[in-house]
Amino acid sequence: MRLPDIYHRSQDTAVLLRSGLNLIQQALSIYSNDLKLVFANQRFRAMFGLSPSLCEPGADFADTIRFLAEAGEYGEIDDIPAFVGDLVQKALTFEQHYIERKRSNGRWISVEGGPLRQGGWVTVYTDITDIKRQEDMLRTRSDELSGRLLDRSEELAKANRALEATISRLHETQQHLEATEARVRLAAETTPAHIARLDRQERYTYSNQRLPLSAANGAENLIGHSAYDILGPTIYQEIAPALHAALAGNAKVVEFTVPEDGRLIRSAFTPDTSSSNAVTGAFVLSTEITTPQQDAPADRTALANAAQFGSWSVRFDRFELSPKSGGKPVPLSLAEAALLRLFLTMPNRLLTRDEIITAPGIQIDTFRALDIRMSRLRQKLNDDAKSPKLIRTIYGAGYIFVGEVNWQV
Numbered sequence: 001m002r003l004p005d006i007y008h009r010s011q012d013t014a015v016l017l018r019s020g021l022n023l024i025q026q027a028l029s030i031y032s033n034d035l036k037l038v039f040a041n042q043r044f045r046a047m048f049g050l051s052p053s054l055c056e057p058g059a060d061f062a063d064t065i066r067f068l069a070e071a072g073e074y075g076e077i078d079d080i081p082a083f084v085g086d087l088v089q090k091a092l093t094f095e096q097h098y099i100e101r102k103r104s105n106g107r108w109i110s111v112e113g114g115p116l117r118q119g120g121w122v123t124v125y126t127d128i129t130d131i132k133r134q135e136d137m138l139r140t141r142s143d144e145l146s147g148r149l150l151d152r153s154e155e156l157a158k159a160n161r162a163l164e165a166t167i168s169r170l171h172e173t174q175q176h177l178e179a180t181e182a183r184v185r186l187a188a189e190t191t192p193a194h195i196a197r198l199d200r201q202e203r204y205t206y207s208n209q210r211l212p213l214s215a216a217n218g219a220e221n222l223i224g225h226s227a228y229d230i231l232g233p234t235i236y237q238e239i240a241p242a243l244h245a246a247l248a249g250n251a252k253v254v255e256f257t258v259p260e261d262g263r264l265i266r267s268a269f270t271p272d273t274s275s276s277n278a279v280t281g282a283f284v285l286s287t288e289i290t291t292p293q294q295d296a297p298a299d300r301t302a303l304a305n306a307a308q309f310g311s312w313s314v315r316f317d318r319f320e321l322s323p324k325s326g327g328k329p330v331p332l333s334l335a336e337a338a339l340l341r342l343f344l345t346m347p348n349r350l351l352t353r354d355e356i357i358t359a360p361g362i363q364i365d366t367f368r369a370l371d372i373r374m375s376r377l378r379q380k381l382n383d384d385a386k387s388p389k390l391i392r393t394i395y396g397a398g399y400i401f402v403g404e405v406n407w408q409v
Contacts, residue, residue, distance in 0.1 A: 022042045022043070023193075023287065024041070024285075025043065025127075026043060027043040027044035027124070027125035027126075028041045028044060028123070028125070029122070029123050030116070030120065030121070030122045031061055031091075032119060032120040033094070033120045035062065035088065035091060035092070035120075036057075037059040037061070037064075039057065047109075049071070050064065061088065061091060062084055062085075062088050065083075065084045065088070066080065066084050069083055069084060072104040073104055075104065094115035094116075094119075094121050095115070097111070097114075098110065098112040100128065107129045108128050108131075109125050109126060109127055109128060110125070110126045110128050111123060131157060134157075155360050155361075158360075193210065193287040194207070194210040194211050194212055194285070194286040194287075195208045195210070195283070195284070195285055196222065196286075197272060197281055197282070197284070198227055198243070198281055198282050198284065199280065199281040200247060200280065201226070203224060203226050203227075204222040204223050204224065204225055204226075204230065205281065206223070207222040207223065209350070209397060210350075212258070212263070212265055212288055213231075213235070213258050213260070214260075214348045214402060216229065216230060216235075217229045220392070234259055235259075238254060239256060239269075242269045243269055243282060243284075246271050246283075247279060247282055249273075249279050250271070251268070253268045253269070254266075254267055255289070260404065263288055263290045264288070264289050266287055266288075267284055267285065267286040268286075269282050269284055270284075270285075271283075304316075304407040305317040305408070306407070306408040307406060308406045308408070309347075309403050309404065309405045309406070310389065310390055311323060311325065316337055319331060319332045321340075335363065339356075339362060339373055340377060341361075342356065342359055342361075342362065343391065343401035344401065344405045347403060347404070348401070348402060350394060351399055351400070351401075353367055353399075354398075356398065356399070357369075374399070377391075378391060390403060
């Protein structure tokens with residue numbers, strides 16, 4: 001079944017997707033090419049204390065910036081009209097951007113936006129106060145850490161935030177969708193959450209390719225596969241009551257833990273009904289809600305010089321790759337070590353080709369150069385591209401490093 005057919009079968013798909021976007025923890029806004037608001041979720045209004053009129057479709061971007069400036073969101077400003085005019089001119093360039101700034105209330109946020117194919121842009125705002133506090137904590141321990149390791153820790157932390165914001169690249173949409181429907185679908189594709197639909201036989205008919213775990217049956221495309229085959233028996237048993245309730249016409253929310261890495265996932269199941277109010281399937285919105293800990297694994301990863309995975313161990317301070325079973329170490333180039341470290345810090349997660357070549361330390365300018373480096377790394381790992389055991393190619397999307405990684409500080 002084609003994607004447009006799936007959307008048109010729903011009584012009000014746009015409403016359901018908007019409801020899903022209201023569940024995520026990030027604030028999100030979409031403006032058209034004439035700087036008029038197309039959509040903003042509830043978190044956007046709550047984060048900045050906006051009036052209802054500024055969150056209604058058609059609200060002017062300049063009015064919102066003026067409200068925030070007068071509220072002190074950007075600090076002390078001598079000439080607010082000039083400041084607003086300058087931001088409006090910058091917004092009209094529709095350029096990809098990622099910034100981190102401290103708000104007037106003392107909290108930190110990251111702001112990442114990108115242009116839409118049909119004009120305008122989408123922006124995601126994430127509260128990163130806890131992460132900034134962890135960085136400050138590391139800075140106070142500078143007498144215990146070398147300057148080089150500390151700088152690497154902060155650089156990797158910032159890179160991870162940029163990657164997890166999930167809006168660094170916006171997906172191409174189908175030409176024949178109507179403008180409003182296209183914007184809603186684009187937001188679904190770039191939202192930091194997994195959005196999917198299952199039919200009454202519990203088979204996936206749509207997925208935005210952001211499943212927060214590796215498919216149990218190894219499938220690269222969820223469409224046509226059952227929830228049991230994709231999630232596996234353990235997780236399926238956790239979500240089955242909520243899924244069955246949605247297929248019976250009742251919305252439900254369930255939380256479960258991914259056995260492989262302990263991440264906590266929240267999934268909201270919403271019935272999909274036809275024009276006659278018959279339940280034809282269920283929409284699913286899944287987000288990771290794992291609470292950061294004081295001694296977060298990401299901090300240990302940033303400071304680690306060695307790791308074990310599969311049948312290999314690697315020493316990044318020596319640029320050596322060694323078989324666990326013994327044998328002669330395999331030397332790694334600086335470029336190969338940087339690429340391998342990126343995969344090991346993001347195991348079991350899709351990394352797009354755009355994300356890889358723009359990651360700090362990778363230093364690749366073209367996709368062709370990335371292909372060559374991937375081929376060399378796979379050759380040293382004895383990982384056949386046609387039948388990979390470590391690095392899977394997701395055609396049209398990117399790569400996933402599959403397996404458990406044990407870091408050593």
